[in-house]
Amino acid sequence: MxxxxxxxxxxxxxxxxxxxxxxxxxxxxxxxxxxxxxxxxxxxxxxxxxxxxxxxxxxxxxxxxxxxxxxxxxxxxxxxxxxxxxxxxxxxxxxxxxxxxxxxxxxxxxxxxxxxxxxxxxxxxxxxxxxxxxxxxxxxxxxxxxxxxxxxxxxxxxxxxxxxxxxxxxxxxxxxxxxxxxxxxxxxxxxxxxxxxxxxxxxxxxxxxxxxxxxxxxxxxxxxxxxxxxxxxxxxxxxxxxxxxxxxxxxxxxxxxxxxxxxxxxxxxxxxxxxxxxxxxxxxxxxxxxxxxxxxxxxxxxxxxxxxxxxxxxxxxxxxxxxxxxxxxxxxxxxxxASATKRSGAGTGSGPNLKRDIWDSPAGSGGTYSMVAQAKALVKSSADVAQGTTWERNPRYRTYLDRVSATRWWSTGGFEGLEVSFIRE
The missing domain is CATH 3.40.50.880 (Class I glutamine amidotransferase (GATase) domain)
Incomplete structure (x- = not known):
């Protein structure tokens, strides 16, 4: 690494x-x-x-x-x-x-x-x-x-x-x-x-x-x-x-x-x-x-x-x-x-549910901005991780979005320092 x-x-x-x-x-x-x-x-x-x-x-x-x-x-x-x-x-x-x-x-x-x-x-x-x-x-x-x-x-x-x-x-x-x-x-x-x-x-x-x-x-x-x-x-x-x-x-x-x-x-x-x-x-x-x-x-x-x-x-x-x-x-x-005050640490409320078709595949049923929406929901919540999977299953890829010590977010919808991982299942 x-x-x-x-x-x-x-x-x-x-x-x-x-x-x-x-x-x-x-x-x-x-x-x-x-x-x-x-x-x-x-x-x-x-x-x-x-x-x-x-x-x-x-x-x-x-x-x-x-x-x-x-x-x-x-x-x-x-x-x-x-x-x-x-x-x-x-x-x-x-x-x-x-x-x-x-x-x-x-x-x-x-x-x-x-x-x-x-x-x-x-x-x-x-x-x-x-x-x-x-x-x-x-x-x-x-x-x-x-x-x-x-x-x-x-x-x-x-x-x-x-x-x-x-x-x-x-x-x-x-x-x-x-x-x-x-x-x-x-x-x-x-x-x-x-x-x-x-x-x-x-x-x-x-x-x-x-x-x-x-x-x-x-x-x-x-x-x-x-x-x-x-x-x-x-x-x-x-x-x-x-x-x-x-x-x-x-x-x-x-x-x-x-x-x-x-x-x-x-x-x-x-x-x-x-x-x-x-x-x-x-x-x-x-x-x-x-x-x-x-x-x-x-x-x-x-x-x-x-x-x-x-x-x-x-x-x-x-x-x-x-x-x-x-x-x-x-x-x-x-x-x-940022155009607004940066915040560190967790927000309030539960984190987002697992998102199917997080890569917005043309073959899937998901909407647009799926990964962005997951990330925005995560940083404002009390959760430290959000997940999603691909629509396709053979193979399927799982996405992890992780809040880490460097993660910051602000009220206008921006964030920095979120970690992204993709893993083949």
Whole structure:
């Protein structure tokens, strides 16, 4: 088992920080700009949209306006011109119209980046070749912010990176296209890059998750690529755009019970930190200070594997922090500043009953946020442990959530220092 990190050992330099331990690139000294990492289901959340526009405003509240370049290449291509022109449809062109109008409602100008994975009809302006267009790149570079919409993050790799082919669609030896280079220049100049769902995940560095469910992750392991099986855990070793390199990123996190899948992926790929963002929630990350702030409706999970013991059939001593609106984290120390007073020790009332389908399997009957709900109920109760099992029985995995001496919780729904274990029965 690895030695748990503490604030003292980090300050003394006696352990390596998580961004140094994984296979991804180290944090870039002097990096500029903000990332706004949205876990999906933006739902036109005013707090998040206002923050994107405010961070992209070049002069605060002055006469200049934010200009958001809207990238939607993770979506499916439009089949016809009529579909492309209908904001109610779900395709790359239509999604561009939708998000462009949304940002304009919040006081920003929008540039719709006409890039897609393929051309489907005569006169289609969304074409793969535009990723290499100097005209499009210049339009992006003239923006003060960039927004990546949802879909499939692998489509962003295929459209905005120039990669050598590899077995299993794993992608390797990738370099920026001119348009991605322009996005990078917006960020490096102090602009904002926001993304929702796949638009969050693509901002990861090496070993970006590309698909899979928690149960299959533990049953079968992780595979490089994008198409091994519908529910199998897959990842891209090269990763995404590497704007965020503190740890592995995942979206729809507590919503879809993805804690177990990302612990499996982190262990497989040698990463010590996972950052999972729930729906209608965002982590605002300042690259210069390495500090993050949570905004929105739900929460952000920080899973620390540094002191964990993980084998093929169990994971133990994973530390789980769950941050909610107004909470902050310093990634250089992993210190959490809560928006309310932290409490130690037990609360009142009995602990939660055993939760069936705690990983929120698609095959099960459980609802969403099952593990988050168990954890919140535990820390506020007089109990020291809560349990849950997978819906699947062959084999079945049991989850233990343990209150330990480092566990703290606060009235707004956040907590830190809860221990998570998964054991195959």
């Amino acid at each position: 690895r030695t748990p990190r503490t604030a003292a050992t980090i300050a003394a330099g006696t352990i390596l920080l998580p961004f140094m331990l994984g296979t991804g690139p180290a944090h870039a000294a002097g990096a500029e700009g903000n990332l706004i990492l949205i876990g999906g289901a933006l739902n036109e959340n005013a707090q998040i949209l206002q923050r994107i526009v405010a961070d992209a405003d070049p002069d605060g509240s002055g006469p200049a306006r934010a200009r958001i370049a809207v990238v939607t290449a993770a979506s499916v291509p439009a089949a016809t011109a009529a579909e492309a022109g209908d904001p109610a449809q779900s395709n790359a062109a239509a999604n561009g119209l939708y998000y462009g109008d949304l940002f304009e409602q919040y006081g920003a100008d929008a540039y719709l980046v006409p890039i897609d994975i393929e051309t489907n009809y005569a006169g289609d302006p969304y074409v793969p070749g535009n990723a290499y267009s100097t005209t499009v790149a210049d339009q992006v570079r003239a923006s003060t912010g960039v927004f990546f919409s949802g879909g499939d993050q692998s489509r962003y790799v295929e459209t905005l990176l120039d990669c050598a082919p590899a077995a299993g669609d794993a992608f390797t030896d990738c370099v920026d296209t001119p348009v991605l280079g322009a996005v990078r220049s917006v960020l490096d100049a102090g602009g904002v890059v926001a993304g929702s769902s796949a638009g969050l995940t693509i901002q990861n560095g090496a070993d970006m998750v590309t698909g899979g469910e928690s149960y299959e992750a533990w049953r079968y392991g992780a595979y490089a690529g994008t198409g091994v099986g519908a529910d199998d855990l897959t990842y891209s070793p090269f990763g995404g755009f590497a704007f965020f390199t503190e740890g592995l990123l995942d979206s729809h996190f507590g919503t879809w019970g993805r804690q177990a899948r990302m612990i499996a992926l982190a262990d497989e790929t040698g990463h010590d930190l996972v950052v999972g963002v729930d729906e209608t929630t965002a982590l605002v990350y300042d690259r210069a200070t390495r500090r993050g702030e949570v905004i929105g409706v739900n929460g952000v999970s920080i899973l620390d594997l540094y002191g964990a013991a993980i084998t093929g059939d169990r994971a133990e001593y994973v530390r789980w922090d769950y941050l909610v609106n107004g909470d902050r984290i310093d990634f250089s120390t992993l210190a959490v500043t």
